Amino acid sequence: MDFLLLGFFTGLSLILAIGAQNIFVIEQGLKKQHIFLVCLICSLSDLILIFVGIFLFHYFVQYFNSTIELIFNILLIGFLIHFIYSKIKIFNTNVSLQNNQSKISKYDIFLKTLGFTYLNPHVYSDTVFILGNFSKNFLLNEKIIFGIGASIASFLFFFLLGYLSKLLSKYAESKIIWNIINIFIIIFMSFLIFLVFLEIIN
Numbered sequence: 001m002d003f004l005l006l007g008f009f010t011g012l013s014l015i016l017a018i019g020a021q022n023i024f025v026i027e028q029g030l031k032k033q034h035i036f037l038v039c040l041i042c043s044l045s046d047l048i049l050i051f052v053g054i055f056l057f058h059y060f061v062q063y064f065n066s067t068i069e070l071i072f073n074i075l076l077i078g079f080l081i082h083f084i085y086s087k088i089k090i091f092n093t094n095v096s097l098q099n100n101q102s103k104i105s106k107y108d109i110f111l112k113t114l115g116f117t118y119l120n121p122h123v124y125s126d127t128v129f130i131l132g133n134f135s136k137n138f139l140l141n142e143k144i145i146f147g148i149g150a151s152i153a154s155f156l157f158f159f160l161l162g163y164l165s166k167l168l169s170k171y172a173e174s175k176i177i178w179n180i181i182n183i184f185i186i187i188f189m190s191f192l193i194f195l196v197f198l199e200i201i202n
Contacts, residue, residue: 003142007149008112010134013051014126020080021123021194023185025158030181034109039162041113046127046154047147053086053132054147073196079119080196084189087182116131121196 015022021042028038091154117123135146 003138004146004149004152007131007135007146007151008153009149010131010146011046011150012132012157018036018121019120020076020189021120022161023188024113024116025161026165027181027185028109029162030169032166032169033104034106035162035166037106037109038113039158041110041137042117042158043124043151043155045114045117046158047080047151049123049127050131050150050154051147053130054129054143056132058199070200073121073200075119076121077193077196079115080189080193084186084193087186087189088178091179091182 025038025042027037131147131150135143138146
């Protein structure tokens, strides 16, 4: 139980930081767009990466170098720029959250969620490297329990984030409120691009 709680609170402390993936989950909750699918993909991805880090940490340390990190950072910047452009393009248009669900397919949501998950180098740093490094001296059964605890934290966080946003969606039916949300998203994504760019040049 100690390692389960340790994994839970360690994973929760890492995932609570607001990032591009969390913003995307919140947005889909507000729009009521395939929330379960989005939350499930994010949660399962965390589970997979957590156990990859736990069992293959030393392997990843040996082969994960600055060149691979640079590639991930460039891909993330490109993905975020495209996302910001899509927000600017629809800015100040009338929003009908009740009808948005039929306008985007599960396949599109699936690909977009994968993009926000696997093109984000911070997902790897939190799950693979930090949690993997933290548990490297545990016994095998302790590692498994630790990973389960961290995975539970991810499932709980993403589903709460998505469905609490859905409950608040009734307050986001006006164009003005949605414009404010989009402005925040554009500013925050731009800030993320700036941070990633700083990582590249440092």
